[in-house]
Amino acid sequence: MHALLRRAAPALALIALITGVATAPAQAHETLKLDAPKPAIAPTPPMGWNSWNKFGCNVSEQLIRQQADAMAASGMKDAGYRYIVIDDCWQKSRDADGNIQADPERFPSGIKALADYVHAKGLKFGLYSDAGSLTCGGRPGSAGHEFQDARQYARWGVDYLKYDWCHTGPRNAEAAYTIMAKALRESGRDIVLSICEWGTDHPERWGPVVGHLWRTTGDIFDAWEGKKDWSHGMTDILDMQVERAPHAGPNGWNDPDMLEVGNGGMSTTEYESHFSLWAMLAAPLIAGNDLSKMDADTRRILTNADVIAVDQDPLGRQGQRLWKQGELEIWARPLKDGDHAVVLFNRGRAPADMRVDWNLLQWPADRKADVKDLWSKRVAKGVSKGYGGTVAPHGVIMLRLTPAP
Ligand code: GLA
Numbered sequence: 001m002h003a004l005l006r007r008a009a010p011a012l013a014l015i016a017l018i019t020g021v022a023t024a025p026a027q028a029h030e031t032l033k034l035d036a037p038k039p040a041i042a043p044t045p046p047m048g049w050n051s052w053n054k055f056g057c058n059v060s061e062q063l064i065r066q067q068a069d070a071m072a073a074s075g076m077k078d079a080g081y082r083y084i085v086i087d088d089c090w091q092k093s094r095d096a097d098g099n100i101q102a103d104p105e106r107f108p109s110g111i112k113a114l115a116d117y118v119h120a121k122g123l124k125f126g127l128y129s130d131a132g133s134l135t136c137g138g139r140p141g142s143a144g145h146e147f148q149d150a151r152q153y154a155r156w157g158v159d160y161l162k163y164d165w166c167h168t169g170p171r172n173a174e175a176a177y178t179i180m181a182k183a184l185r186e187s188g189r190d191i192v193l194s195i196c197e198w199g200t201d202h203p204e205r206w207g208p209v210v211g212h213l214w215r216t217t218g219d220i221f222d223a224w225e226g227k228k229d230w231s232h233g234m235t236d237i238l239d240m241q242v243e244r245a246p247h248a249g250p251n252g253w254n255d256p257d258m259l260e261v262g263n264g265g266m267s268t269t270e271y272e273s274h275f276s277l278w279a280m281l282a283a284p285l286i287a288g289n290d291l292s293k294m295d296a297d298t299r300r301i302l303t304n305a306d307v308i309a310v311d312q313d314p315l316g317r318q319g320q321r322l323w324k325q326g327e328l329e330i331w332a333r334p335l336k337d338g339d340h341a342v343v344l345f346n347r348g349r350a351p352a353d354m355r356v357d358w359n360l361l362q363w364p365a366d367r368k369a370d371v372k373d374l375w376s377k378r379v380a381k382g383v384s385k386g387y388g389g390t391v392a393p394h395g396v397i398m399l400r401l402t403p404a405p
Helices: 003-019 025-031 061-073 111-120 146-156 173-185 203-210 234-239 242-247 268-280 296-302 305-311
Strands: 047-050 083-085 091-094 100-102 124-130 160-164 192-195 213-215 253-255 285-287 320-325 328-334 340-346 352-357 368-373 379-384 386-391 396-403
Touching (some): 047 124, 061 083, 083 160, 100 146, 111 124, 124 146, 146 173, 160 173, 173 192, 173 203, 203 213, 203 242, 234 268, 242 320, 268 305, 268 340, 268 396, 328 352, 340 352, 379 386
Parallel strands (some): 047 285, 124 160, 160 192, 192 213, 213 253
Antiparallel strands (some): 320 328, 340 396, 352 386, 368 379, 368 396
16 A cells, blocks of 8 residues: 555545545434534624636736735725635645645745734734645645644635545545534634535535535536536526525625636726625625736726625525516615615616615615615615616616615
């Protein structure tokens, strides 16, 4: 037997015993208890940046430092973005003791130094791993090394772990994610657990106990609509969120995948729609563009404080599609203190006159509301019955309604 395997064998056997991976995956996880409570570190959806959408496997310590610098200097940090997350391909191998090793050519200073750099900017630091033997990019996964990896992450100063689902064979998803959740909770550091099993095994049922956010679909790609291998365009992803809304709330969020705003595959209007709708979904706002090269529109969209306030609303209720007729939709989201956010969404190719009637929101007939358009910033006071306007093709009007005295 290879030395590494021999050393890992007792741990693997123990995990197989706990999870029953080899024999009885359905019951096995019942024996693994999450003794420590889930740390309450995601009361609102996490905000940050992740390397994958723009850079794929082309990650390095220079890139991560550059993005951290840009997050701090560009207004993104001021807008609330905090996590700098390195996605797949930072890892290269394991040493003779099974310790995970960063790619020494791309990360010559090591992960600890990089985490320190990010922390010194007042930001938080995240990494990616996988519940299987290999990551989706073919790097070493964490299967059989969960506790060892979690301790290493804690020593390095990791604040956020995105944990993927490639090369997992017959593993039971809830059991596999529970092991990593337990390992993180016993690591001595508060670490957000971002579950990335693509919604295949109903993560909305067990995710709220195990992690802080859970992917609901395959990957997003930077297009208005469509399907490509495992990936979906933005509106296709949106349509897959409708059923899952009731499961989200403070400290446990549905994750419709990262933002594509600024990556070039959609128009400015479409990116405004993408950002508005993700805010309605109470989605984690994880930017996926090059923060060091943002044009004015990208920055304006990603830092729109009014839209971010909807996403980050402390009530934590995910928005719902309340009305749909052909290519026109109205989405609404109750906010803390009685406000509502509303999106009038036009999927069509022609401008459309749209309007939300207060009765759609179940408001009393005599209710008046102050209305703020969160993109144009126009305000209308004491509006009765409803409000609307002309919605651009592929565009939104996003409103915040405050009941008027
Ligand atoms: C999967 C995930 C993506 C990304 C890649 C990395 O496809 O869903 O978000 O992390 O793996 O290889």
